[in-house]
Amino acid sequence: MVPKLRIAVVGGGIGGLAAALALTRKDHRVRVFExxxxxxxxxxxxxxxxxGSRLLERWGLGERLRALGVRPTGMEVRDWAHGTTLVRQPMGDEWxxxxxxxxxxxxxxxxxxMLAESLPSGVVRPGHRLERFTETGSGVRLEFAGGVRAEADVLIGADGAHSVVRRTLAGPDTAVFSGQSAFRGIVARxxxxxxxGDTLLVWAGADARxxxxxxxxxxxxxxxxxxxxPRWRLExxxxSGELDELAARFDGWNLDVKSLVAAVRETRRWALYDREPLARWSxxxxxxxxxxxHPMLPHHGQGVSQAVEDAAVLxxxxxxxxxxxxTPAGRRRIAAVLEAYEGARRPHTTRVQLGSRGGGSQRLRPDEDGGESTGTMSSLVQDVSWIQRHDAEAALPRIP
Structure with missing residues (x-):
């Protein structure tokens, strides 16, 4: 019988909870420290x-995804100035x-x-801020703010773009500002x-989208x-973002965009930074x-799906x-399987990470007449089709 592992996951976001769910399904003893x-x-x-969704469905979350998510019937690129639909890409059943x-x-x-409620009681431990960790001859010792300690056989850093675990493993990174930021929010339809209420819409101006x-x-x-x-640099x-500034950015755009902006009551603003892919994860x-x-720019919309893929392979x-x-043999074995995980995932996520720099709606620009060509939409979809088609569990590494 395979000895089950004590696994510490640092970070209780979507990636950390996905890892915990995938690992508890294998009967490992998991604790998520948030x-x-x-x-x-x-x-x-x-x-x-x-x-991402194919893996979550296999983990038993298909019914809840169907209840809480939306399957867009199509994606439309619309004219930024006049609001007319320039091109529509069917999605839904076709995708x-x-x-x-x-x-x-x-x-x-x-x-x-959904992920949190799928975990056994007691797996998630809020109020634990990791300060340092040390690998010993028999495991990993974690030290949290306030003097709390924990022991684990394996430590997984799922603590986001400002990861304490990554900084300890790989040293400080250099975040490169893209020169862009994103206002984000939600409005009642x-x-x-x-x-x-069933369509993904994109309006692409000369320098804003x-x-x-x-x-x-x-x-x-x-x-x-x-x-x-170039001034907004808070990652x-x-x-919080300023509603007046959001409105000023889209003054002169079509009526639908201006009506949407006028309905916004609260917005957040996120400066977009890029980082070079890491040379090692483990x-x-x-x-x-x-x-x-693998923190990446959001233009492929793949941050969460890549984390879910990581969780399945790990x-x-x-x-x-x-x-x-x-035991010494057990420690060597853990190191070897983590290398296999990294070897399977890092080339793939590096390709996604690098592709996100100029992909997605970044490709959409008005032509001289203010319109968009179907060829541009086609290339946008093609950018991500190989990513969407990927099945992480059909490409699992062989563990000798």
Whole structure:
């Protein structure tokens, strides 16, 4: 019988909870240490590609995804000045047939809650801010603020773009400001009845873009407004944005966009930073997952799906037969399977990470007449089709 592992996951966001779910399904003893005093997710909507949803469905979350998420019927590029639809790409059942799993737009809090409620009681430990960790001859010792300590056989850093675990493993990184920031928020659709509740919308101006998509059954619309601004440099999901500045950025755009902006009551603003892919994720019995391993620009909408893929592959690798985890042979085995996990995932996530720099709606620009070509839309979809088609569990590494 395979000795089950004591696994510490640092970070209780979507990536950390996905890892915990994948690992508890393999009967490992998992604890998720979250620094916030209570487990909750803020934010607005997000994209869950077929490459992520197929795994969550296998983990038993398909019914709840269908209840809480929205499957957009199509994606439309509209003229920024006049609002007319320039091109429409069908999604819905066509993408289901093409990629083998649904594409969802879903509120971050809904997915976060879904994962948390799927975990056994006692797995998540809020109020634990990691300060340092040390690998010993028999495991990993974690030290938290306030003097609390814990021991584990394996440590997974799922603590986001500002990861304490990554900084210890790989040293400080250099975050490169993209020159852009994103206003984000959510509005009730009945405040903008002219906008559909089943479609992903993109308006692309010369240097700014507005993306809108439905969540919570189409009763609400998430907006993401990407604008150039060399002054706004705060990389935070929760930093407040100014409504007057948002309105000024889209003054002169079409009536639908201006009506949407006028309906916004609260917005957050997130400066967009890029980082070079890491040369390594793992050392001994410590590894990284999700944004801690591969923080990426949001233009492919793949942050969450890549974290879910990480979780599936990591759970597979850690379920390989081993000696007792506290023995020298067991320690070597853990290091080897974490290297196999990294070897399987890092080339793939590096390609996604680098591709996100110029992909997605970044490709959309008005032509001389203010319109968009179908070829541009086609290349936008092609940018992500190989990502959406990927099945992480069909490409699991062989563990010798």
């Amino acid at each position: 620094q916030a005093p209570e487990l909750r997710e803020s934010g607005v909507g997000m994209h869950l590609g077929p490459n 289901l047939a093409e990629f083998g799993a649904p594409y969802y737009t879903i509120h971050r809090a809904d997915l976060h809650t 009945d405040q903008v009845p002219a906008l559909p 507005m993306l809108v998509y439905p969540v919570r059954g189409g009763e609400f619309l998430t907006f993401v407004a990407v604008v150039p601004d 935070s999901w929760t930093a 050392s001994g019995a410590v590894t990284l997952l999700g944004d801690a391993a 759970a597979h690798c850690l379920d390989a037969p081993s000696d007792a985890p506290s």
